[in-house]
Amino acid sequence: MKHKFSHYLCSVCGAEYGPEEVTYTCPADGGNLSVILDYAAINAWYTAQKFMDLPEASLWRYLSLLPVADPGGIGTPLRRAGWTPVYQTTRLAEKLGLKSLWIKDESPNPTASFKDRASAIVVARAAEIGAEVTVAASTGNAGSALAGMAAAVGAKAVIFAPRTAPPAKIAQLIIFGAKVLLVDGNYDQAFDLSIEATHAFGWYNRNTGFNPFTTEGKKTAGFEIWEQVIRRMPAESKPLTVFIPVGDGNIISGVHKGFKDLQALGWLEKMPRIIGVQSTRSAAVANAFWRGDEDIQPVHAETLADSICVDLPRDGLRAVRAATETGGTYLTVPDEDILGAIVELGRVGIFAEPAASTAYAGLVKAVEEKIIEPDDPVLVLNTGSGLKDVNAAMQVVAAAPIIEPTLDALKKELG
Ligand SMILES: *Cc1c(COP(=O)(O)O)cnc(C)c1O
Ligand SMILES: [Zn+2]
Numbered sequence: 001m002k003h004k005f006s007h008y009l010c011s012v013c014g015a016e017y018g019p020e021e022v023t024y025t026c027p028a029d030g031g032n033l034s035v036i037l038d039y040a041a042i043n044a045w046y047t048a049q050k051f052m053d054l055p056e057a058s059l060w061r062y063l064s065l066l067p068v069a070d071p072g073g074i075g076t077p078l079r080r081a082g083w084t085p086v087y088q089t090t091r092l093a094e095k096l097g098l099k100s101l102w103i104k105d106e107s108p109n110p111t112a113s114f115k116d117r118a119s120a121i122v123v124a125r126a127a128e129i130g131a132e133v134t135v136a137a138s139t140g141n142a143g144s145a146l147a148g149m150a151a152a153v154g155a156k157a158v159i160f161a162p163r164t165a166p167p168a169k170i171a172q173l174i175i176f177g178a179k180v181l182l183v184d185g186n187y188d189q190a191f192d193l194s195i196e197a198t199h200a201f202g203w204y205n206r207n208t209g210f211n212p213f214t215t216e217g218k219k220t221a222g223f224e225i226w227e228q229v230i231r232r233m234p235a236e237s238k239p240l241t242v243f244i245p246v247g248d249g250n251i252i253s254g255v256h257k258g259f260k261d262l263q264a265l266g267w268l269e270k271m272p273r274i275i276g277v278q279s280t281r282s283a284a285v286a287n288a289f290w291r292g293d294e295d296i297q298p299v300h301a302e303t304l305a306d307s308i309c310v311d312l313p314r315d316g317l318r319a320v321r322a323a324t325e326t327g328g329t330y331l332t333v334p335d336e337d338i339l340g341a342i343v344e345l346g347r348v349g350i351f352a353e354p355a356a357s358t359a360y361a362g363l364v365k366a367v368e369e370k371i372i373e374p375d376d377p378v379l380v381l382n383t384g385s386g387l388k389d390v391n392a393a394m395q396v397v398a399a400a401p402i403i404e405p406t407l408d409a410l411k412k413e414l415g
Helices: 039-045 048-052 059-065 090-096 116-128 141-152 167-175 187-201 213-228 250-264 284-291 316-324 335-346 354-368 390-394 407-414
Strands: 007-010 033-036 086-088 101-105 133-137 156-162 179-183 241-245 273-279 329-333 378-382
Touching (some): 033 213, 048 213, 059 213, 090 354, 101 213, 116 141, 116 213, 116 250, 133 141, 141 167, 250 316, 273 316, 273 354, 316 329, 329 354, 335 354, 335 390, 354 378
Parallel strands (some): 156 179, 241 378
Antiparallel strands (some): 007 033, 086 101
């Protein structure tokens, strides 16, 4: 089989493996593997301008920089993942005293979260290697994304999720026709069980921070940020600062990988500064960053932001490096601020789930602590739709009044 990438590189020991040699993590130390492209070969025929003139309004516009073959699926939701809008939120910018603030909104993805990017690429990879069943453990979004992308092309998916996952996410899984198993335990336990099942039944595993292709899907957000924002910034501008919510650490690593690919191709001049944001109640990556080491210690996570509620982040090492290698940092925010950020974003027409609003809560804190200055251009990644978890949103807003269907009752209510 001909592969579209050169090799895998272990993030722990630096060992290189050929495309046929490994499937998931480093056999020597379990380290996450990065997929390395043949940058010289790409540069020989592909230019930044070509890259900008692509017609397809999805992540598949970047097929030449992805390690998978064209999966087909034209006219299906698989083909609609990615190429999400970037909003210029002037009122929020003014409120925070910033000159430029963009919010990249991932909720228009087919299953309403960032995870469609990773699942689209894994479904393509599964088809390429002839895998019949793809399995994932998920707090909800990665599973619904896999179930949805698999359903789009008639592939089979098995999903393990904690039984406590928000109902909307569980409903998506079932509606997309996946085999759904709700584990009486937390995400970490579902993760371990899915790996055992992978070995026992020979399934293909999509797990975050385990399957190297998820990062390759997530990197497309980095490409889009470059195309939609960075390329349009004035040359004298300070580098863009990007705020990303962090659970397992695979989104932040993926976006960083996208920027690194562009840099390797010579197309990105100023590496953006990447800031990771975690809940104070699920802060394993931030803890490691602040200790100044790469040894990720598990925590007992219990944030209401379920998509970032992780005891042991599976991509923590690369997540730490995304900040250290770009002059970024890590911030933690309490759950009250995460809920408050849902309300703030709602006021400009963006509905975020708690994990997603965490990034904006991080920006508010960064402005307060002067980590962000007024002339720093900032982009906040809104990773998933508020419709995924309406119970969380309803906790921070006053209930709407219930009135009799008469004008009198209305007048009385309006005072
Ligand atoms: C998964 C997820 C995250 C966190 O991504 P990690 O790769 O686990 O760090 C953030 N927000 C949403 C909505 C998610 O689904
Ligand atoms: Zn290794």
